[in-house]
Amino acid sequence: MIYSENEILQYIDENDVKFVKLTFCDLKGRLKNISILSSELAVTFESGVRIAAKKISGFEAADGKDLFLFPDAQTMTVLPWRPQQGRVIRMFCYIRYKDGAPFEGDGRYFLKKAMKAAVSAGYCFRFGTSCEFTLFKYDENGLPTKIPHDNAGYCDTAPDDKGENIRRDVCLTLEQMGIHPVSSRHESGCGQHEIDFNASSALKAADTFLSFKSAVKSVAETHGVHASFMPKPLRTDCGNGMHISFNIFPDSDFLEERTSSSSDDLKSAAAGIMEHIRDFTLFTNSTVNSYARLGEFTAPRDILWAADEGSQLIRMNPDSDETPVELRAADCVCNPYFVFGLMIYAALEGMTAKSQLAEENESKGRLPATLEEAADCAESSGFIGKYIPEKILGTLVSCSRNEWKEYSAAFDKEAFEDQKYFYSL
Structure with a gap:
């Protein structure tokens, strides 16, 4: 099932969801994530969550600029291996600069x-x-x-x-x-x-x-x-x-x-x-x-x-x-x-x-x-x-x-x- 942002917020309220995993890939494909409390998701949809780009393989290409994760609501799923009380959901993210421009090393953006x-x-x-x-x-x-x-x-x-x-x-x-x-x-x-x-x-x-x-x-x-x-x-x-x-x-x-x-x-x-x-x-x-x-x-x-x-x-x-x-x-x-x-x-x-x-x-x-x-x-x-992009290729x-x-x-x-x-x- 594909959810909208508002439907996800409603799902959280009705299904005892306590944590949201914001998931993305580094340049070489290794899976990364940040967890937030579900109460923070509405703000995250709008403003994203900052990540320390220099600590992620390949993201040095951001040249020290802040990068932000923006969850894709259409990818929301419950993680079945996590507890059923205080559930955990996960969404894949797009990666953007502070001004909203896509980060060149974001593989999902590249594929789209x-x-x-x-x-x-x-x-x-x-x-x-x-x-x-x-x-x-x-x-x-x-x-x-x-x-x-x-x-x-x-x-x-x-x-x-x-x-x-x-x-x-x-x-x-x-x-x-x-x-x-x-x-x-x-x-x-x-x-x-x-x-x-x-x-x-x-x-x-x-x-x-x-x-x-x-x-x-x-x-x-x-x-x-x-x-x-x-x-x-x-x-x-x-x-x-x-x-x-x-x-x-x-x-x-x-x-x-x-x-x-x-x-x-x-x-x-x-x-x-x-x-x-x-x-x-x-x-x-x-x-x-x-x-x-x-x-x-x-x-x-x-x-x-x-x-x-x-x-x-x-x-x-x-x-x-x-x-x-x-x-x-x-x-x-x-x-x-x-x-x-x-x-x-x-x-x-x-x-x-x-x-x-x-x-x-x-x-x-x-x-x-x-x-x-x-x-x-x-x-x-x-x-x-x-x-x-040249700086992404050079970094890789x-x-x-x-x-x-x-x-x-x-x-x-x-x-x-x-x-x-x-x-x-």
């Missing part, structure tokens, strides 16, 4: 601009996601270990699959939040699981993805296990990816018939993404650890497409009416707002230029091999420079290069990655 560009060109995009994570045991001191929760494999059943009840509780929790997963299963890796979501508008799909991550982390903790979205938590096992599928509809037909765009448009859109994927790999794969996953098992390395399932970058699935194009490179620690937005812009450029898709399984190059290479590609890209590139230098200087690189990513991502 991309969606408007698509509508102006006569198109509407719908995105679906398939998201992987791994469950690990805690030690006797309550700290996460690198011991997987089980040793089951793809689509195995209980008792080998020890995460069945956890996935069930995640899905039921999401349903209580108004989010409806399509399916869930044990994946190929030890302790690895996947939950899939139907296609929706780009902004809703990005919000759903972040809500899903919060639900997984919270539910796993109640079951006494640690959930990790780290792209490659185990060197000898499958990594955790996010497959992003999409379809494109002519905007004039979308509400009436949902007639998807022509096959030629979809092929040109896929060609546009393939042409620019090296430019925005820094956004789809934003950590040092991300590049340990690419090229391993079925995670893609070569820039090619194919119809059958495999290790291709893009799968063109003509049998899917919902989402016939699937990008398989991204992982679950990305900022989905920037990733979906850049996918839209790349697809639009491909369709405008009527770009031709290469032959099936014909490689058009390789994805960057390291975070440093990905930063170089983004910094020198005319495509990225066209859509990502600088942050990524510093991360790469820290990793390169580390004596025990695996320990560095565990400390940097395993406990928090």
Whole structure:
């Protein structure tokens, strides 16, 4: 259900809501929030809540200016894992300067601009996601270990699959939040699981993805296990990816018939993404650890497409009416707002230029091999420079290069990655 601001204030009065979580992403996609008392929400809708920008990764780009969170009433949901007495609700926020101007590093604002560009060109995009994570045991001191929760494999059943009840509780929790997963299963890796979501508008799909991550982390903790979205938590096992599928509809037909765009448009859109994927790999794969996953098992390395399932970058699935194009490179620690937005812009450029898709399984190059290479590609890209504000790109590139230098200087690189990513991502 979508609420207005006044309806939310009424809901608070009638449902014993005591706290409101104002949620947003840093530049790299890590979820952040500030809690306020529900009695402060009416003022917050009007004036926002100030955040210390310099303490948030990537928000140094605000150059010391104050930033304010403004909740989006349409994203209100109750957090089911919090107490039912003194309830907690959550809303995603837009980020603005004191004068009301949007902050350039606000991913939700970036994605809304991309969606408007698509509508102006006569198109509407719908995105679906398939998201992987791994469950690990805690030690006797309550700290996460690198011991997987089980040793089951793809689509195995209980008792080998020890995460069945956890996935069930995640899905039921999401349903209580108004989010409806399509399916869930044990994946190929030890302790690895996947939950899939139907296609929706780009902004809703990005919000759903972040809500899903919060639900997984919270539910796993109640079951006494640690959930990790780290792209490659185990060197000898499958990594955790996010497959992003999409379809494109002519905007004039979308509400009436949902007639998807022509096959030629979809092929040109896929060609546009393939042409620019090296430019925005820094956004789809934003950590040092991300590049340990690419090229391993079925995670893609070569820039090619194919119809059958495999290790291709893009799968063109003509049998899917919902989402016939699937990008398989991204992982679950990305900022989905920037990733979906850049996918839209790349697809639009491909369709405008009527770009031709290469032959099936014909490689058009390789994805960057390291975070440093990905930063170089983004910094020198005319495509990225066209859509990502200069100071935001400069901040992200600088942050990524510093991360790469820290990793390169580390004596025990695996320990560095565990400390940097395993406990928090």
